[in-house]
Amino acid sequence: MDILKRYLFLYTRHRGPYFLGAVFLIATNAIALAIPRVFGWAIDDLEAGATRGLILSYAGAIVVLAVFQTVMRVGSRIFVLSVSRRIDYEMKGMLHKRLIHLAPSFFAATNTGDLMSRMTNDVMLVRALGGPGVLYFFNAFVMYALGLAYMVSISWRLTLVVFLPLPIVAVLVRILVHRVRDYVTRARIALSDLNTIVQENLSGVMVVKSFALEEAQNLRFENQSATYMDFGLREAWTRAQMIPVVGLGGGLAAVVVIGFGGRMVSAGDLSIGDLVAVMSYVGVMVMPTVALGWILSLVQRGAAALERLDEVLVAPVTISSPDSARPIGDGPLSVVIKGLNFRYDDHLRNYGGILKLDETFESGRRHALHKIDFVAKEGGYVAIVGRVGSGKSTLLKAIQHLIEVPEGSVFLGGVDVVEVELDELRQRVGFVPQDDFLFSTTVFDNIAYGQPDASRGEVDTAAQIAGLLVDLECLPDGLDTVVGERGATLSGGQRQRVAVARAILIDSPILLLDNALSNVDAETERKILDGLRANAASNAGRTLVVVSNRIGAIQDADHIYVMDEGRVVNHGSHAQLIQRPGLYADMFEQQRLSAELEKL
Ligand SMILES: Nc1ncnc2c1ncn2[C@@H]1O[C@H](COP(=O)(O)OP(=O)(O)OP(=O)(O)O)[C@@H](O)[C@H]1O
Ligand SMILES: [Mg+2]
Structure with a gap:
């Protein structure tokens, strides 16, 4: 009582x-x-x-x-x-x-x-x-x-x-x-x-x-x-x-x-x-x-x-804007991560009463991220590759402060993310998640979701960079085609590119793509990423962090991080990494072979 x-x-x-x-x-x-x-x-x-x-x-x-x-x-x-x-x-x-x-x-x-x-x-x-x-x-x-x-x-x-x-x-x-x-x-x-x-x-x-x-x-x-x-x-x-x-x-x-x-x-x-x-x-x-x-x-x-x-x-709001926020400014931003450790279940325990954590909840108990050091220079293009479940998506969540990262571990433009106003953070960091989500409205509105007052020309440009132009020609009403619930009437690859265009349009200094082009072919993925990079360079330096399963698509990145079981096991340029025996060289070899087999 x-x-x-x-x-x-x-x-x-x-x-x-x-x-x-x-x-x-x-x-x-x-x-x-x-x-x-x-x-x-x-x-x-x-x-x-x-x-x-x-x-x-x-x-x-x-x-x-x-x-x-x-x-x-x-x-x-x-x-x-x-x-x-x-x-x-x-x-x-x-x-x-x-x-x-x-x-x-x-x-x-x-x-x-x-x-x-x-x-x-x-x-x-x-x-x-x-x-x-x-x-x-x-x-x-x-x-x-x-x-x-x-x-x-x-x-x-x-x-x-x-x-x-x-x-x-x-x-x-x-x-x-x-x-x-x-x-x-x-x-x-x-x-x-x-x-x-x-x-x-x-x-x-x-x-x-x-x-x-x-x-x-x-x-x-x-x-x-x-x-x-x-x-x-x-x-x-x-x-x-x-x-x-x-x-x-x-x-x-x-x-x-x-x-x-x-x-x-x-x-x-x-x-x-x-x-x-x-x-x-x-x-x-x-x-x-x-x-x-x-x-x-x-x-x-x-x-x-x-x-x-x-x-x-009483469930704690574990991620909130700080009382005295520090601005991160408008210009190009770097992303720096220092010694970040993260386990999912530490954070779930905060919700003791409401969540039914049981002994079968194994995955959360392991470190999803273990002593991560990571740098993406302002205006740089950095890629992350690794096996499934190696912590790539978790790393991108950390950059956006969507998970409860400890103080002094993630910095954007030199400012600790925990000190940044959440609204400002969301504006500065564009993100395309692994599972795209479209609303049941027109392609135009879906692309302009984060920027409702965008002009037709701006939306067109974003669609073009995202490699959507050819597809739009095939749609009955082009940009004004209404898509079904969650975009059900588009193909998986089209949905993904609409989601990419949406993020491009926001024109944020940092753009994160989480396997956002997994449903388009490797060749197109690479073209879109290169286009994004060229656009970023002309746009006063947008920092690009791309997670991909395909080495072929990201081999032009300035720097590549290789992850395995929550750790960064290697990093360097493509040319450096293929010289070193290890996960990256193996993945590259495998993907090269299967691409060649496909050609036969
Ligand atoms: N919300 C969550 N709660 C508990 N554990 C999670 C949660 N999300 C992910 N994990 C665990 O954290 C680890 C890393 O997951 P993450 O999604 O970062 O991997 P990933 O590298 O992005 O994998 P993929 O290539 O399949 O997308 C996995 O072991 C996963 O089971
Ligand atoms: Mg993932």
Whole structure:
């Protein structure tokens, strides 16, 4: 319940409308309880032989009270429920703001489905706690307080007797509440898994189809959905049992009232009207008691939801702009890395609560980067080659400060990246990732994504450098051709070159390409890279860092780094490297041979 205390501010900052809602609610309940009292008086007066006029005025009073009660009830709901909507809005805002600033490593190990279920389902529970939860809790409380006061004023002895069956009911309700909580937890885990299945099946729909896994995935969904339904049903079933349990309490109380109260009436200690009034109070108080069980479960579910939202809200923003940033300037920039070590799992541990790291998570435990020293002079063209999984992409992430690099390890233009404002950094460093991502709009808009006000001529030039001109001629509307979702209507090589053109257009002093041309043939890759370099040289020196699998494509680079298992195992120019026995010479020889074989 500590969590409720911590997030109490969500609710208390709306104390104004809550207060008004409470006032309306007290009025509602006071009237609800006054009606049985008036009833009791009416009965006693009837017995004493009341006039027609008196009876009519009793009836009139009851009608007026009922109308007034309805108005008050609507008012209280409007105030309290509008607060709950605001809480929903504020909570979602807090979550989204946090999520969007969390480091890529957070998303690498969290399921989008799970995050979506927190954003929707858990926020809804927090809202329910602040709206209906508060409303019904307060309602029950006021109902009890006022009901008791009325009953005591009639007969304190009868009031005491009425509550005799209470302990039995309390024990039963407690057992049920425990069970409900258990089912709620399990249902929520099942829902999160269900969301993950849907999200993965939809975004990976092509893979599902190409492996003909539609039926298998459907079955997986069905099973998970059934599990979710099952826990939901059990929860509803258990909760439904509370109504008869509380009803039983009400029934027992009524028996006691009739038995004990009847004796009091015969002894002349109580009027029949008073007895009827007390009976009605018992009836009126059964509903709030049922609601109390429900409120308990709302509180439990709300607290559990807050715990899960808290995991996101306290997840550290490990990469943020420094308090006092140092500018890196406009001119050409060098990239220098000194003794950089990096392991993925050190950073994932920051998210302890939310990520399920298990023993199978082996890859993160190794050093993805080990004592890396790297230099790309301003305006230079540097290439990185190496086996799969050797840390090339990780190195490019380090240059962009997309992973949590230690202070004093990565420098752009002589300034430590951790001291650079993130916005400025993103402007200075252009990047084409290994997996291109296109938006479902025109080729033009895709290229101009980072520079929406670019002119047609600028976009054309970028497309030309990226080697897209011939392809554009074949597209139905040239630059204005609309591509499908994620660029599905373009070929893999075309998509990659659109992504390259997008980065060229930004005209950043540093440009990083991560195997960005792997889907075009070696010859074209080399041509594009050479064109990029010529353009960079004429453009006041853009620094080019290119990761490629093909030695043939990058052999003109000023300097080449060879990586293996997270280390730089060799570096130098192409001419130097092929002289030295090792990974580079081997890769070169292999690729040369296979190219020759292809020619045969
Ligand atoms: N988000 C991540 N979490 C944990 N481990 C990771 C993550 N990304 C990469 N790794 C691991 O770090 C190592 C280096 O990966 P990296 O992506 O840098 O290799 P790469 O050289 O770019 O490979 P490729 O040529 O296949 O693109 C690999 O062992 C990989 O399994
Ligand atoms: Mg890579």
